[in-house]
Amino acid sequence: MAEPLVVVVGGANVDVKARTTAPLVDATSNPGVVLRSPGGVGRNVAENLARLGSRVALVSTVGNDPDGDWLLAQTAAAGVDVAPVLRGGATGRYVAVLDHTGDLAVGVSDMAATDSLGPDALDHDLLRAADLVVLDGNLPATTIDAALDVADRVVVDPVSVAKAARIAPLFRPERPVFAVTPNAHELRALGSVAALHGHGVEVVWVRRGAEGSELHPASSGPVWLAAPVVDPVDVTGAGDALLAAFCHALLRGVSLEDAAAYGHRAAALTVADPHTVVPDLSARMAR
Template sequence: MITARAVTVIGGANVDVKLTLNASPVPATSNPGRLDSSPGGVARNVAENLARLRVPVRLISAVGNDAHGEMLLSEAHAAGVDVTSVLRVNEPTGTYTAVLAPEGELVIAVAAMDVTAQLNVSALQARRSLLEDSALVIVDGNLSSEALSFVGCTAHEAGVPLIIEPVSVPKAAKVRALLHLGLQVHTLTPNCQELEAMLARPLSTHEDLLRAARELHGWGVQRVWVRLGADGSLFCTARHAEVLPALPARVTDVTGAGDAMLAGYAAALLEGQSDLQSARFGHAAAALTVESSHTVSPVLTPEALHARLKGN
């Protein structure tokens, strides 16, 4: 069981701009749709989800000295996240713009996250004691390779469990470099495409995924949790692998589902739940999130997760 100190979440915080199409996309022309915006960013989303699940959590990120940055910090603080360690810099706050199909599935997204480069080794060194005093460190792939390595080495040396969220295919290569340092990683949470990028080969079958997980175990990753979208997930340890089904849900918007899934998993681990049961709590959090138009579901609570699992 992980101890009950605060969780430290490190990585991206940005404004989510979501453009939902009225009909199937037509390339190379204007498509009618509607626009919504909300607080976002993988690390920020995970931190807010954890706070809504009543987990003590601090966020280490970087935002601009602008209205967007102020909004992100105030919204996270209102949800219960400690934001006192977030950098404020003279650059625009990051944005994530997603184009969604009418049924809520992602068509394409653009992440303008240059501000996250300010979260460098020097900035993290100044916050080293926070990492060392964490119950759990969660880091996303928005950081530079050097910053990721610093976080990984610091957590490893302090004996703090580390969870890594790759974020996207282009950023997964940085995670590969970190894993080759031979550190102990509590959990890695890629989807299939990110896992392919980390291992530099296609993974087309269930057996391919199992072999990939075994290879990652050899690199020091204790738990490989592969997201399979509507097919659920594959949870692998050195001794056991199991496919967990996704819970039924009426999809409104898939944005933020993976972040909620990670937060539900981490919160359950902190409660003392088993690995697999914690992953199931993650699936419950994802189901609640895809039914909401918000990136972080306002109805997410521990009671809601228990009720969702009981109902399935």
């Protein structure tokens, strides 16, 4: 039997992360460490899935530039099928400044490449062949709309309050969505758990950071899950690991609650690691 296929549609960019080695002081230079790593919500989710052992293809776009070459090579080396990734323009970048505790102080996104990923970038046959499709809320609303028309089982990560508000009108009962994974602020932009259920969303997974999360299946009552306690090193990518591990576990037949708990373990390992995606994630999850 073939390994289940996950198709991730979303952003791929280069992350530049600067972390101070002492408490952050505004409006001046701070001593610290600066690292470059592969990034982008969609790309991070795809790499986490591949490192956990899932068969995954990435639909994205990167530039015809050295950053794009490097990003594709790094992503393919992790086990992701990057054949559907388009080339053109300049590769996106995300710059994050973290304080000495690993918490995000400020971030700047240059997502023009992802903004250009229109509906014609979608391979309908690939989406139909997928056992699960993950959509990154950074995509244009028209692209998410087109993907929802084609794919059978979809998970949508709203990504931010602004993006959540943009995609809220896309959920309709006549084309059900398997899961939406907002944080509390994004949920308010989407409406409410009840509203999302009414618009055809089967599972609403409300993420509350270090506190944990709430699973809201349409068919039963809510379930609260605590997050593992961890000393943070770098919070970047934790939500992407959470989502990827959740999807990976679901495709292996575990319950929603167990899949969400598996996601929390992956997020905890990511927060405690300096990498955006933990390089030996599968081995560490098995311990």
